[in-house]
Amino acid sequence: MRNPTAIFLHGAKYNSDFWLKLGTLKMVAEAGVRAMAIDLPGYGDTPALPYSDNNMRSELVRTVVEAAWARVNATVVLVSPSMSGRYSIPFLDRHGVMLTSYVAVAPIGVRDWGGPWEDTHKRVCALAVYGSKDALVPDAERLTKLFQNSWKVIIPGAGHRSYEDKPEVFHKVLLTFLKKCRRSADGILHEVMSEHGIELVRTLRNAEKDGTL
Numbered sequence: 001m002r003n004p005t006a007i008f009l010h011g012a013k014y015n016s017d018f019w020l021k022l023g024t025l026k027m028v029a030e031a032g033v034r035a036m037a038i039d040l041p042g043y044g045d046t047p048a049l050p051y052s053d054n055n056m057r058s059e060l061v062r063t064v065v066e067a068a069w070a071r072v073n074a075t076v077v078l079v080s081p082s083m084s085g086r087y088s089i090p091f092l093d094r095h096g097v098m099l100t101s102y103v104a105v106a107p108i109g110v111r112d113w114g115g116p117w118e119d120t121h122k123r124v125c126a127l128a129v130y131g132s133k134d135a136l137v138p139d140a141e142r143l144t145k146l147f148q149n150s151w152k153v154i155i156p157g158a159g160h161r162s163y164e165d166k167p168e169v170f171h172k173v174l175l176t177f178l179k180k181c182r183r184s185a186d187g188i189l190h191e192v193m194s195e196h197g198i199e200l201v202r203t204l205r206n207a208e209k210d211g212t213l
Contacts, residue, residue: 004075004100005068006178008037009061011082011161015044022167024174031175033077038064040087054090061091065098075182079174081105082160089113096120101181102147103174105129106160110139115146125181126150129173131158131165149181153204169207176203 006028008019016037019025028035041060042048049056065076076099080088085107092102096116102124104110115121126147128140132154144150153173158165180200 003032003034004077004178004182005034005036006077006079007064007068008035008079009040009081009084009087010037010043011084013161015039017044022163024163024167024171027171027175028178031178033178034068036068040084054093057087058090058094061087062095062098065091065095075100077101077103077178079103079105080107081163083108085109092116092120092124097123099124101125101127101177103127103129103177104143105163105170106131106134106136106139108136110136110143113146121146122148124149127173127177128152129162129170130154131160131162132156133159134162136160151177151200151204153207155207156209173203173207176200 008016008024010016010018016039019037025035025037039046041052061078065078068076078088078091078099078101080103082105085104086109088102088104088107089109092099093116097119104126106129116124124147126143126149128143128150130137130140130152137154140152140154144152155162155166155169158169163170176199
């Protein structure tokens, strides 16, 4: 199996360059994960769409995920902050099984989401990342109930953009989570890597203590 791939979406105030400037793409690549960030329509180098609905946004993400696959059944992680929930949640509803893991960084739309289909619920690992000062923080608990294998972390002192407020903590949590799930060899299920379980739990607990590691 080739290296896993992490795809980064972005919030309304940013474009793909943000992840480069924050150092996230470099850290993820150094950890052995292919890292890529895209400009959503109307941001950076991507022109705005003439119109946009859930189907169109879902298909856009599907196209990106397909292009990112090193080969069929590759491990793909989708990182979705804030506004990009308008893209990631419709994608999970329609094509969620293409992913191995979903990192939900306070995405919008969770409160009104009934959750993915059963296959996605069972096959996709999820991590909810929220700042303690974020008005959306109640969504974290709800999101973890929508996936069979899920974890959450509430970062003290961070707001809606926890990755910007507490980048060191965010990066440590993200890099630890990326080790946790892999696509199985048959491509039907994911594998939750038990040897990384203690490390993930410890990292999440430390992150929630005081916002430092």
